[in-house]
Amino acid sequence: MDYLSSYRNRPVLITGGLGFIGSNLAHRLLALGARVTLVDNLLPDTGWHPANIQDIRAQVRLILGDIGDASVAEDAVRGQDIIFNLAGSISHIDSMRQPLMDLDANARAHLVLLEAVRRINPAARVLYAGTRQQYGSPQYLPVDENHRNLPNDINGINKLAGEWYHRIYQRAHGLATCSLRLTNTYGPRQLIRHPRQGFIGWFVRQALLGERITVFGDGRQLRDLVEITDVVDAFLRAGVSESAWGQVFNLGGKPVSLLDIARLCVEISGRGRVELVPWPEDRAKIDIGNVYCSYQKIHSSLGWRPRTPLRAGLQRMFDFYRREAARYLEPPDPQSLPGR
Amino acid sequence: MDYLSSYRNRPVLITGGLGFIGSNLAHRLLALGARVTLVDNLLPDTGWHPANIQDIRAQVRLILGDIGDASVAEDAVRGQDIIFNLAGSISHIDSMRQPLMDLDANARAHLVLLEAVRRINPAARVLYAGTRQQYGSPQYLPVDENHRNLPNDINGINKLAGEWYHRIYQRAHGLATCSLRLTNTYGPRQLIRHPRQGFIGWFVRQALLGERITVFGDGRQLRDLVEITDVVDAFLRAGVSESAWGQVFNLGGKPVSLLDIARLCVEISGRGRVELVPWPEDRAKIDIGNVYCSYQKIHSSLGWRPRTPLRAGLQRMFDFYRREAARYLEPPDPQSLPGR
Numbered sequence: 001m002d003y004l005s006s007y008r009n010r011p012v013l014i015t016g017g018l019g020f021i022g023s024n025l026a027h028r029l030l031a032l033g034a035r036v037t038l039v040d041n042l043l044p045d046t047g048w049h050p051a052n053i054q055d056i057r058a059q060v061r062l063i064l065g066d067i068g069d070a071s072v073a074e075d076a077v078r079g080q081d082i083i084f085n086l087a088g089s090i091s092h093i094d095s096m097r098q099p100l101m102d103l104d105a106n107a108r109a110h111l112v113l114l115e116a117v118r119r120i121n122p123a124a125r126v127l128y129a130g131t132r133q134q135y136g137s138p139q140y141l142p143v144d145e146n147h148r149n150l151p152n153d154i155n156g157i158n159k160l161a162g163e164w165y166h167r168i169y170q171r172a173h174g175l176a177t178c179s180l181r182l183t184n185t186y187g188p189r190q191l192i193r194h195p196r197q198g199f200i201g202w203f204v205r206q207a208l209l210g211e212r213i214t215v216f217g218d219g220r221q222l223r224d225l226v227e228i229t230d231v232v233d234a235f236l237r238a239g240v241s242e243s244a245w246g247q248v249f250n251l252g253g254k255p256v257s258l259l260d261i262a263r264l265c266v267e268i269s270g271r272g273r274v275e276l277v278p279w280p281e282d283r284a285k286i287d288i289g290n291v292y293c294s295y296q297k298i299h300s301s302l303g304w305r306p307r308t309p310l311r312a313g314l315q316r317m318f319d320f321y322r323r324e325a326a327r328y329l330e331p332p333d334p335q336s337l338p339g340r
Numbered sequence: 341m342d343y344l345s346s347y348r349n350r351p352v353l354i355t356g357g358l359g360f361i362g363s364n365l366a367h368r369l370l371a372l373g374a375r376v377t378l379v380d381n382l383l384p385d386t387g388w389h390p391a392n393i394q395d396i397r398a399q400v401r402l403i404l405g406d407i408g409d410a411s412v413a414e415d416a417v418r419g420q421d422i423i424f425n426l427a428g429s430i431s432h433i434d435s436m437r438q439p440l441m442d443l444d445a446n447a448r449a450h451l452v453l454l455e456a457v458r459r460i461n462p463a464a465r466v467l468y469a470g471t472r473q474q475y476g477s478p479q480y481l482p483v484d485e486n487h488r489n490l491p492n493d494i495n496g497i498n499k500l501a502g503e504w505y506h507r508i509y510q511r512a513h514g515l516a517t518c519s520l521r522l523t524n525t526y527g528p529r530q531l532i533r534h535p536r537q538g539f540i541g542w543f544v545r546q547a548l549l550g551e552r553i554t555v556f557g558d559g560r561q562l563r564d565l566v567e568i569t570d571v572v573d574a575f576l577r578a579g580v581s582e583s584a585w586g587q588v589f590n591l592g593g594k595p596v597s598l599l600d601i602a603r604l605c606v607e608i609s610g611r612g613r614v615e616l617v618p619w620p621e622d623r624a625k626i627d628i629g630n631v632y633c634s635y636q637k638i639h640s641s642l643g644w645r646p647r648t649p650l651r652a653g654l655q656r657m658f659d660f661y662r663r664e665a666a667r668y669l670e671p672p673d674p675q676s677l678p679g680r
Contacts, residue, residue: 096512100455103447103448107447107501111443111494148488152511153512160501161497161498161500161501164491165439172436282512
């Protein structure tokens with residue numbers, strides 16, 4: 001497929017490069033022959049982990065710094081063809097507890113990065129990782145890109161601002177920007193050590209350890225899950241497609257209930273158990289009910305569709321964490337990174 | 341009218357208190373017997389001016405500081421019944437040139453203020469000054485509160501984030517917040533010394549000085565103008581109305597063309613002239629065409645409607661600036677403020 005071969009020898013930057021999606025994308029880009037730079041600020045409680053790049057460390061340029069720092073951003077974007085801008089914090093819960101951290105990570109940092117691109121490397125392509133959280137409570141299902149944006153939490157507001165900065169820089173300054181609005185992504189290298197970055201990593205952890213998976217309410221809330229391989233494929237397609245510039249695209253998948261996901265985790269793991277519990281107050285306040293997204297637009301424009309069945313994806317994830325649990329259950333140690 | 345008498349002896353805070361709307365609101369609140377605290381950070385190029393409070397300086401508590409500084413915000417909100425949160429930068433042009441300044445003034449500062457209210461004074465009512473700029477290019481006219489939000493510039497994004505933080509703090513933390521989405525406000529104490537805070541102040545300045553008023557394109561772009569007395573009345577109504585909490589309300593008025601507004605300025609002033617010129621590139625990129633807003637919702641809920649005819653309002657504004665031009669044509673001097 002042509003879009004894959006076009007990455008050979010291309011200089012690419014991944015912000016949030018030590019994170020879940022960034023590190024998986026890095027592995028794939030290296031396999032495609034790209035010249036990969038990673039930048040990461042090692043923000044506490046987010047998904048970065050030294051183990052995420054343990055097997056590619058020698059093949060990438062690694063910048064340990066914050067793209068919210070203009071000098072770091074300028075250094076990072078210089079000379080890049082394609083910038084996968086995945087840095088940020090995705091915890092809804094943390095955003096309510098530390099709203100200024102969330103603002104800095106999800107809004108301010110992107111404005112600094114875009115300013116750096118505008119000044120230093122305006123020909124670069126910039127791919128942003130948006131989120132279906134931007135839509136807030138669905139007015140209709142599946143949620144498409146024309147759905148109103150009305151986030152239910154601080155994280156959703158700041159993620160949306162971050163995306164819209166990309167749109168304005170495309171419109172007013174001519175940058176080639178595009179946003180993929182991700183739904184629930186899962187797979188190897190995902191954070192599983194605390195429950196504040198989405199439910200899937202936590203379900204997997206609990207089943208892996210033979211512990212209780214608690215599901216809120218009746219467990220019938222529908223979500224769509226997209227396996228990391230498919231998410232990486234979407235970024236690869238969008239990164240080299242001119243028809244993507246100035247666009248936003250949903251990713252999406254087949255809706256499945258939280259209870260069914262939890263049961264599948266227990267079944268695959270062969271351990272753990274599922275328990276329904278009442279909604280905790282702070283979660284209920286920012287919950288958004290059933291939500292799943294239409295991927296018709298990116299299918300029509302870029303030929304993308306989710307290809308990994310949920311069972312196969314979860315099986316792959318459990319296989320990974322059975323090997324790697326010891327590393328991923330503990331907080332990462334910054335000292336284990338080069339230059340630290 | 342009852343809502344006016346309820347301000348007697350009430351401790352109220354106005355952020356951006358030295359600005360156009362803040363200072364007019366302060367005058368009115370003092371006349372109603374309120375105990376008024378003003379906080380202002382004297383952000384360059386925004387609407388603050390020592391002359392705006394020259395005749396009430398002895399009657400207010402004045403805090404010169406930035407509500408984006410948590411200690412200033414905490415000091416300011418302590419003990420207040422009602423907080424009119426009007427601080428910010430409203431220049432679309434400046435936001436494109438200094439996006440981080442705009443982010444700090446319009447998003448970050450409000451998050452810091454709301455955190456201070458949540459921690460120190462959660463019973464306070466918080467009124468936010470939103471803007472119809474949040475809607476972006478109108479999909480239909482008049483624009484009502486259900487219109488999608490899709491801002492066309494950095495200022496619109498950050499103002500929207502600021503408003504939505506207020507919504508989330510109402511929803512998740514129970515704060516009594518409300519946003520009034522202002523359209524083009526005009527009147528005495530408005531910034532007239534540079535053209536980057538809306539067209540009206542600049543039209544008035546040019547007519548006052550007998551200079552050329554340039555109108556972009558064919559001048560038929562429709563806008564609705566609301567005189568400052570009416571805007572102040574809307575804040576006074578919303579500030580003491582329980583039905584306002586958790587709501588957003590448009591202000592709005594009768595649509596009129598930019599060319600007609602310019603001609604009216606020249607007619608009232610008896611000086612100046614109007615000239616149509618082609619769109620400058622940077623303006624064209626962020627222009628939003630015809631726009632005027634429905635005020636049906638606030639009329640139904642709070643009884644508000646615009647009462648000042650455009651001709652009478654502009655007449656009052658010219659009367660003010662004929663007396664005060666010398667002060668307002670020059671940049672303000674921070675040294676003339678107490679404690680500086």
